[in-house]
Amino acid sequence: MQPVTYNRKITEKFEQSDYGDAQQHFLAQRVLYREAELLDSRRYAEWLEMLSDDLLYEMPLRTNRLGRELQFEFNDPGELSHFEEDKGGIALRLRRLGTNMAWSEDPPSRTRRLVSNIVVKSASEGEVLVGSNQLVYRSRLDHQKELFSCARFDIWRIQTDPAAWQLAYRNIVFDDAIVHGSNLGIFF
Structure with missing residues (x-):
């Protein structure tokens, strides 16, 4: 059985990189928990400040495949995906939430994020x-x-102050091949 390979580019980076030190792990954990807190409390302007100007935020499609076809389980970057956004696109989505035109989020969702298995x-x-x-x-x-x-x-751009870390890249991989939600109007 072949191992799961999400986005080939990011998977190769993970496989070829050494583990970060305990301090980096602690700071990354704090950053991810803070991000979850901001999103769950709908403090989107503060969350937007955590995103780098050259951000790529993507969620590729996942399909069910036979064992011999597992290399095709995920779409590659640039192919069809649930979304592939930059900071400008996310800012536009956030501005739209402040209008009366975001029907999928009116009334707004109540969310709770549990973040675990952090590897740095x-x-x-x-x-x-x-x-x-x-x-x-x-x-x-x-x-x-x-x-x-x-x-x-x-991929996070790091500073000594974890409040100054900026998200430069995020690849989101759903465990399900079919999204069972009514919409993807929230952030992951």
């Missing part, structure tokens, strides 16, 4: 690779309840 690896100077798993619970109205499970592969 050294990258180039001033950057770390951070892998994590995330479980996102979302509820809307009285009856709409959804659970999303995913892995995330990030």
